[in-house]
Amino acid sequence: MRNFWDPFREFEALYREMEQLFDQVNPVRRIFGRITDGPLSASYPLMNVGEDKDNVYVEVLAPGLNPDSIEVSVLNDQLRIAGEKAPLKTDIRPEAFYRCERGSGRFVRTLTLPVDVEADKVTADYRNGILLVTLPKQAAAKPKQIAVKVN
Amino acid sequence: MKNSTLPTKQENNAVATRENTRTLTPPVDIFDAGDALVVVADLPGVDQEHIDINIEKNVLTLKAEPSTRVSEPRLLNEFALYPFYRQFQLGEMVDQEKVRAELRYGVLTVYLPKVAEKQPKKIEVKVG
Numbered sequence: 001m002r003n004f005w006d007p008f009r010e011f012e013a014l015y016r017e018m019e020q021l022f023d024q025v026n027p028v029r030r031i032f033g034r035i036t037d038g039p040l041s042a043s044y045p046l047m048n049v050g051e052d053k054d055n056v057y058v059e060v061l062a063p064g065l066n067p068d069s070i071e072v073s074v075l076n077d078q079l080r081i082a083g084e085k086a087p088l089k090t091d092i093r094p095e096a097f098y099r100c101e102r103g104s105g106r107f108v109r110t111l112t113l114p115v116d117v118e119a120d121k122v123t124a125d126y127r128n129g130i131l132l133v134t135l136p137k138q139a140a141a142k143p144k145q146i147a148v149k150v151n
Numbered sequence: 152m153k154n155s156t157l158p159t160k161q162e163n164n165a166v167a168t169r170e171n172t173r174t175l176t177p178p179v180d181i182f183d184a185g186d187a188l189v190v191v192a193d194l195p196g197v198d199q200e201h202i203d204i205n206i207e208k209n210v211l212t213l214k215a216e217p218s219t220r221v222s223e224p225r226l227l228n229e230f231a232l233y234p235f236y237r238q239f240q241l242g243e244m245v246d247q248e249k250v251r252a253e254l255r256y257g258v259l260t261v262y263l264p265k266v267a268e269k270q271p272k273k274i275e276v277k278v279g
Binding site: 046047048049050051056059061062063064065067088092096097098099100101102103111114126128129130 | 178179180181182183184188191193194195196197198218223224225226227228229230255256257258
């Protein structure tokens with residue numbers, strides 16, 4: 001319970017609003033990362049999560065991964081995605097670069113799933129630089145249709 | 152001779168720029184591989200047939216249209232894909248006939264070979 005005034009919480013709310021404002025002005029930031037680094041900034045890789053009545057879908061924006069390095073695992077309600085963005089060949093001299101914006105390296109990101117899923121039926125598909133993870137919901141988590149009797 | 156007061160038609164030398172829509176600028180690596188310039192661009196969600204690479208008047212234009220998403224991201228929405236667009240001014244050194252490109256795991260690599268006479272020549276120093 002929070003029953004005293006916490007100035008840091010106020011700052012946090014302001015910070016979040018500013019971030020949203022900047023995102024609206026510059027949609028590129030939303031995709032390719034935020035300038036500010038901190039607990040409130042989005043981590044790599046960016047994800048979209050959606051659902052329908054049978055599945056939860058996680059879309060991961062991760063172009064240029066080494067396909068052998070991608071690891072997707074589910075433990076209880078935690079989805080863990082790890083991989084490596086493949087570096088360019090290493091024999092390029094540093095002074096030969098005109099632009100160097102893409103970056104490379106290993107990453108791990110975990111996500112708390114909103115519902116219980118069937119861990120052994122999870123599928124992952126890496127296509128065109130987007131990893132799509134399909135997580136079938138457990139029967140208990142699916143909505144039940146209730147028949148309405150009309151008298 | 153009297154100068155004409157009619158405005159002369161000026162040839163528009165500018166290359167077409169993007170249409171006035173929301174676009175994304177893909178991050179790129181560009182490096183000199185000795186006999187070619189290599190442009191590497193992250194284009195996630197783009198199919199091979201939706202990439203348009205064009206060189207006109209020494210301007211390289213990359214256009215790409217990402218395909219639609221699978222589901223509506225109602226639970227977490229961190230990115231949205233819009234058409235990618237970026238232009239680069241090239242020097243005279245690129246042999247435009249021999250440009251080739253490949254797309255792999257959402258990363259586009261464009262090879263821009265240099266014109267033969269613009270490649271560095273090694274001059275041997277004879278020691279007498």
